[in-house]
Amino acid sequence: MREKLVVSVSGKGGSGKTTVAALILKHLLEHSDRTILVVDADPSTNLPDVLGVHVEKTVGMVESEFRRKLDEGVIPPNVTKKELLEAWVYNVLVENPRFDLLAMGRSEGEGCYCSVNYLLTMIVDTLSKNYDVTLMDMEAGLEHLSRRTDRDVDIMLIVTDPSKMGLQTVARIKELTKEVNIQFKKMYVIGNQFPEDMVDTLQEHVEAFGLNLAGVIPADANVMRYNIAGQPLLELPEDAPSVKAMTRIVAEIGLLPT
Numbered sequence: 001m002r003e004k005l006v007v008s009v010s011g012k013g014g015s016g017k018t019t020v021a022a023l024i025l026k027h028l029l030e031h032s033d034r035t036i037l038v039v040d041a042d043p044s045t046n047l048p049d050v051l052g053v054h055v056e057k058t059v060g061m062v063e064s065e066f067r068r069k070l071d072e073g074v075i076p077p078n079v080t081k082k083e084l085l086e087a088w089v090y091n092v093l094v095e096n097p098r099f100d101l102l103a104m105g106r107s108e109g110e111g112c113y114c115s116v117n118y119l120l121t122m123i124v125d126t127l128s129k130n131y132d133v134t135l136m137d138m139e140a141g142l143e144h145l146s147r148r149t150d151r152d153v154d155i156m157l158i159v160t161d162p163s164k165m166g167l168q169t170v171a172r173i174k175e176l177t178k179e180v181n182i183q184f185k186k187m188y189v190i191g192n193q194f195p196e197d198m199v200d201t202l203q204e205h206v207e208a209f210g211l212n213l214a215g216v217i218p219a220d221a222n223v224m225r226y227n228i229a230g231q232p233l234l235e236l237p238e239d240a241p242s243v244k245a246m247t248r249i250v251a252e253i254g255l256l257p258t
Contacts, residue, residue, distance in 0.1 A: 004134075005132070005154045006133075006136065006153045007134070007135050007153070007255065008153045008155070008156050008157065009021045009024070009159060010156065010158050010173060011158050011159035011166070011170070012160065012161070012163075012165055012166045012169040014161065015161045015192055016161060016192035016193065016217070017138070017159045018042070018050050019050070019217075019233065019242070020157065020159050020190055021047060021135060021136075021137040022047070022050045022051055022234065023217070023236075023242055023243065024135060024246065025038060025234065026233065026234050026236065026243065026246070027243075027246050027247060027250050028133060028135075028255075029098050029099065029234065031256060034131075034132035035099075035131045035132045036131060036132065036133045036135060037100050037101075037127065037128055037130070038051070038099055038100070038101045038102070038134075039102050039124065039128075039135070039136045040101065040102070040104060040137050041104045041136055041137060041138050042138065043060070043104070043105060043139055045058060045103050045106075047101075047103070047137045048103055049230070050227070050233050051232055051233070051234060053094055053096065053101050055092075055101070055103045057091075057092045058092060058105025059089055059102065059103065059105055059124075060104060060105030061092075062085070062088045062091075062092055065088070066084070066085055066088065082122070086123045086126075089102075089123050090127070093127070102124070153184050154184065154186065155184070155185065155187075156177075156184040156186070156188070157187075157188055157189075157190055157253070158170050158173050158174075158187070158189050158190070159189075159191075160189060160190070160192065160202075161192050161193055162193065162194050162202075170189055170206070170209060174187070174209050174211060186253060187212070188212050188213065188252075189202075189206045189209075189211050189212070189213050190213075190216070191217065193219045194216045194218065195218070199216050202216065214252045215248050215249035215252055216245065217241075217245045217246065218245060220240055222236055222240040222241070223236070223242050
């Protein structure tokens with residue numbers, strides 16, 4: 001029986017989390033036959049565009065609609081809240097030939113709906129168990145960690161760009177995982193758009209944080225051109241610097257165990 005993996009990509013906003021997630025997915029699609037669930041947990045919902053996937057509805061929209069029906073008292077009495085919400089979530093799952101995608105999006109309205117959020121967490125957890133690999137592109141910053149969105153993650157990847165803020169976010173994420181008692185089997189840092197002469201400096205910072213450097217993705221004009229043209233990063237050529245770098249990173253973190 002294959003080991004099921006949950007991989008989370010986190011980091012400062014603008015550090016390249018979504019690009020890293022897309023590159024990981026590209027590698028998995030081309031070098032494995034594993035079933036894959038991609039979860040875009042960033043409210044900005046950029047990953048579907050980067051992957052060339054059209055999303056009509058997000059989990060956030062479903063959540064908002066569910067809340068309205070709760071407030072209006074129109075939930076059918078013969079259906080449990082979990083069953084109804086689960087059915088709605090499954091309906092927004094975008095199925096593709098090689099991977100499925102769930103966009104979390106942003107919910108509307110105010111107020112505390114802790115029970116709804118708890119149900120959503122249970123549903124996404126249950127859904128992910130149907131796949132060999134769940135790849136999560138998390139929202140920027142630290143809030144998702146304080147909400148325990150990242151529990152049961154096997155491999156945590158923290159992306160940083162060549163900036164003080166990016167490195168500070170790496171350090172704060174490492175600290176916060178201890179504060180909220182989140183355990184990961186593996187935790188790595190990925191440097192994005194780092195020039196070669198800054199890799200040693202990045203390595204020093206990562207070691208000082210008590211973390212391991214998985215690798216560095218250089219600036220890649222291919223990624224910029226594809227993003228501007230709206231072309232999926234899954235179509236990047238194999239000789240693109242970013243694609244070759246991700247091949248080395250995947251090997252370093254042991255994402256595809258034999």
